Amino acid sequence: MASTKFMGLLLAVIHVAMSKVEVPKISLNDGNQIPILGLGTYGSAKDIARMRQAINWAIEAGYRHIDTASLYGNEVEIGQGIADVINRGLVKREDLFVTTKLWNDKHARDQVVPALQESLSRLGLDYVDLYLIHSPESEKADGTSANIDYLETWQGMEEAKRLGLAKSIGVSNFNIEQIDRLLANSNIPPAVNEIEVHPSLTQTDLVAHNQDRKIVVMAYSPFGFLVSRNRPSAVSLRADDPALVKIAQKYGKTTGQVVLRYLIDRGMIPIPKSTDQNRQRENIDVFDFKLTRDEIETINSFNSNTSIF
Template sequence: MAKVNIPKFKLNNGMEIPALGYGTWLGMNDKFEVKMEDLTKLVDAMSYAIDVGYRHVDTAHLYRVEPEVGLVVRRKITEGVVKREDVFITTKVWQHNHREADVEASVRASLRRMGLDYFDLVLMHWPMSISVEGVDEKIDYLDTWRGFETVLQKGLVKSIGVSNFNLSQMKRLLAHCKVVPVVNQVEINLNLGQEDLVSYCKANNVQVVGFTTFGSMVGRAAPATLQPKMDNPTMLALGKKYNKTVTQIALRYLYQRGVATIPKSISKERVLENASVFDFELDNNEMATLAKFDVGYRTEKAPFWQHYENYPFEDPGVATFEIPLSLRKWKDCDNYEFE
């Protein structure tokens, strides 16, 4: 079996995070329902990922897959493939749990669902606080952050961070926190470079972790004029030069920018391909050429949240509608029977 060797980035608390991890978000269909029909394939692909050398797994309460992710990790520990300390596991606290005490309750519930004693990293999934009824609770994310500092102090997690925070929110958080977040996880790809945010995080020793790392290149609706597509001549030429795929070029570009990535695939071939990007290097001119694809286009839009307090982005021209039920209420699997 082929193996991959994934380098690591040093976090501001001395821990190390693998530069590429396995993402476990199954995505949503056109009815805004989570694609749970792909769960078995996800479990198989994640198991394969650990076998070939992945040591970073990213999940969340929202994703509905914490029990299965925990099962795979524990099974690989039992099989002797890894030790618990070898695997960097991230989960996230959803918007319903932004009161300080609720953060701890959420983290403990995630640990219970996954059958683990601690997490390597827990993130505040969004800066907004929204109840299961869809009510904007307007809880200050600084108050929520105190709950994160508490679970860190209690040893439930080894590090804490945020997700989907914009530049001004990061500045405000760093100005008022006792513990600096180790990570800000945001959408970042060739079309959405987020240079100001990435530069600020680097200057303040906060690791950027990118999701939706292929942007609109892979199976996503986007303006026909938006480049690069999978058949973009520049990307294809670079792929031919380095004997790599277009998506591998995109991942390598982000790695050289100092961004960790968490691409998800339920294809074993793609799982191996995604992690095979550390044996070549783009030169400065090539990096500059790829940077020109950054037009500030956000692939992941959330029109149902854009008028809520603390929503971090501007989505001009995007029509709002009610928050989908699947993002407000779901079965927590607290009674999951571990195998």
């Protein structure tokens, strides 16, 4: 009986070891390393309830980079998942890259570090690997504008980095003008700009502008309209588009995997969200093929400047 149990455990460990994908890393402009694919975590209450298990599955599959935000209301569950995988001996804290974000209602300089400390307490961590300003827009609790300049907010972000509470700092949803103004008025440049990029919103200029300035682009909502959204997608690319299917068949991949590879091959870091074990495994299985320049151009041609938001 005991030996059957032992064999079962051994087989489970072998299965995890064999099916784990190694995600490559790149350097940020501050010298820290970041895995080039992460797990998105924004979702419904049902997703939040599944998040602890989803983190366990993701780490087993090879994910080492997790993207959350105070807005998502899931930092506690993500922290529980992280504690599980560390306690199970699958990873050490330093193997993980955890990103969280400052919400718009905490943009005053002296609110930034306390807001991060609250996120850290929910996550059960001493530091995050990356802290982002979620959006350049500041708001009051009632949702109206607080008129706080993001340059002021950035001073709080720089303090968070100096205190070691965030190893790297960056922004999200910043446009070209905002990036330039931040670069011209900061001591520490942002390491990352997390923006919406997918085949229906290729953001060619904004992506190049960031990359030319050594700011890594993290691509959110990477599947765009390939997956169902609460928005009409009449003009947008679908998962069964013949040109996409043709590329997918060439590599023996799904069209979703092709789109993730397209973002990686454009030098970005996609953060696909899934709380489903099989889809998580599918989404990370993109490191055994590479698109040609023509295939990247084909996918670029689907651009319709359509945001899912």
